[in-house]
Amino acid sequence: MFKIVLFFVLYFSFSIAKHEHYDGYVVYQITVTDKQQAERVYTLENELLLDVWLYAAPTIPGLVLVPGPMRERFQSEVAAIGDTNKPVIMLQSLLHAREWVTLPVTLYAIEKLVIDITDKNLVDNIDWIILPIANPDGYEFSHEHLRFWRKNRSTGHTITNLCVGVDLNRNFGYNFGLWSSDIACSEAYHGKGPFSEPESQAVRSIVLEHSNRLELYFDVHSHGSIILYGYGDGILPPNGLTIHLVAVRIAQAIDAVKWPSKPNYSVGNIALTFANVSGTAMDYVQGIGVPLSYIHEMPAHRNENNSLTGTLVDPDYIEQAGYETWEGIKVGARWVLENSRRNKH
Numbered sequence: 001m002f003k004i005v006l007f008f009v010l011y012f013s014f015s016i017a018k019h020e021h022y023d024g025y026v027v028y029q030i031t032v033t034d035k036q037q038a039e040r041v042y043t044l045e046n047e048l049l050l051d052v053w054l055y056a057a058p059t060i061p062g063l064v065l066v067p068g069p070m071r072e073r074f075q076s077e078v079a080a081i082g083d084t085n086k087p088v089i090m091l092q093s094l095l096h097a098r099e100w101v102t103l104p105v106t107l108y109a110i111e112k113l114v115i116d117i118t119d120k121n122l123v124d125n126i127d128w129i130i131l132p133i134a135n136p137d138g139y140e141f142s143h144e145h146l147r148f149w150r151k152n153r154s155t156g157h158t159i160t161n162l163c164v165g166v167d168l169n170r171n172f173g174y175n176f177g178l179w180s181s182d183i184a185c186s187e188a189y190h191g192k193g194p195f196s197e198p199e200s201q202a203v204r205s206i207v208l209e210h211s212n213r214l215e216l217y218f219d220v221h222s223h224g225s226i227i228l229y230g231y232g233d234g235i236l237p238p239n240g241l242t243i244h245l246v247a248v249r250i251a252q253a254i255d256a257v258k259w260p261s262k263p264n265y266s267v268g269n270i271a272l273t274f275a276n277v278s279g280t281a282m283d284y285v286q287g288i289g290v291p292l293s294y295i296h297e298m299p300a301h302r303n304e305n306n307s308l309t310g311t312l313v314d315p316d317y318i319e320q321a322g323y324e325t326w327e328g329i330k331v332g333a334r335w336v337l338e339n340s341r342r343n344k345h
């Protein structure tokens with residue numbers, strides 16, 4: 001019957017108040033083959049209180065926003081042909097609040113998947129999950145108060161609330177607490193326990209919901225011009241060679257279009273390149289069996305080596321940041337299409 005595609009998931013569950021309305025909403029792309037099917041979408045619009053962004057016609061796929069509680073009914077109405085076999089790729093930015101230059105990367109990807117589609121096979125054959133602001137309260141705080149705020153804004157870690165916030169990229173349940181700080185005032189404070197924070201819980205639930213199809217997890221940070229992979233204790237996953245190879249290809253694709261003033265990307269295991277780390281989202285996702293999981297560190301602002309000023313954003317670089325990183329993401333996506341676990345049987 002219909003061909004529906006999970007287009008993107010609006011995980012606004014921890015967004016600021018005016019967006020709470022969209023908690024759990026999902027946007028589906030619908031392809032219809034005849035007029036009757038197109039009319040069926042009209043009737044579903046009223047039955048299920050759908051918000052139709054774009055009506056489907058036999059020549060044009062439609063876009064439909066489905067409220068969370070209606071997802072199951074919507075899927076059973078139209079999803080009999082629905083494709084739940086596609087690989088999933090997840091892109092994420094702003095887990096660390098101050099790393100503003102990571103946002104253009106995910107927004108540019110959305111642009112290339114929804115508006116300015118030049119690689120249709122990546123749209124048609126992959127389900128993309130994009131979480132542009134993984135740490136919304138910290139991000140807002142870095143705009144309103146302290147530009148270099150990194151953590152989330154959770155309280156209750158000290159008696160007087162002198163120090164606020166947990167480093168979300170130390171709060172995930174992999175090697176939790178081994179090489180992070182238990183001091184609330186530290187920038188690398190890991191929180192009261194693994195997944196103590198709603199933001200890391202939200203990422204976990206997205207990842208677990210799609211774990212059997214999730215092939216590539218790409219967590220964008222700033223800065224360092226480096227693509228990092230697990231594990232944070234220096235032990236390589238069994239497919240470490242593949243993880244490294246795909247990262248090199250992604251890096252080379254970005255290098256080919258980067259600004260000449262920026263260094264080439266490098267690639268490596270995070271512990272061997274920097275230091276042992278624990279509780280990263282990357283390691284957690286790798287650890288549940290997702291084949292490719294990366295931290296992608298964007299180039300430093302004006303090649304600054306300082307960990308704070310390197311995260312600043314040159315307005316001229318914003319579009320380039322999105323463009324060049326998408327060149328790399330596409331390479332990863334194509335690799336997934338050719339090698340996903342689904343193709344192996």
Ligand SMILES: *[C@@H]1O[C@H](CO)[C@@H](O)[C@H](O)[C@H]1NC(C)=O
Pocket residue numbers: 233234271276
């Ligand atoms: C990093 O973790 C590995 C594995 O647990 C351990 O052997 C090594 O000593 C650690 N390195 C540091 C600097 O703590």
Ligand SMILES: *[C@@H]1O[C@H](CO)[C@@H](O)[C@H](O)[C@H]1NC(C)=O
Pocket residue numbers: 252255264
């Ligand atoms: C950067 O990478 C390109 C291609 O990957 C290579 O040709 C070039 O020599 C590299 N530059 C440096 C400085 O290593």
Ligand SMILES: *[C@@H]1O[C@H](CO)[C@@H](O)[C@H](O)[C@H]1NC(C)=O
Pocket residue numbers: 302303304305
């Ligand atoms: C950052 O460090 C690199 C390597 O040491 C050096 O080449 C570069 O000039 C430094 N950048 C700045 C802005 O100092």
Ligand SMILES: CC(=O)N[C@H]1CO[C@H](CO)[C@@H](O)[C@@H]1O
Pocket residue numbers: 014015136137152153154155198199
């Ligand atoms: C997303 C989320 O849970 N944000 C919380 C961060 O911490 C502040 C302060 O405790 C809460 O008000 C937010 O709800």
Ligand SMILES: [Zn+2]
Pocket residue numbers: 096099221222
């Ligand atoms: Zn970061």
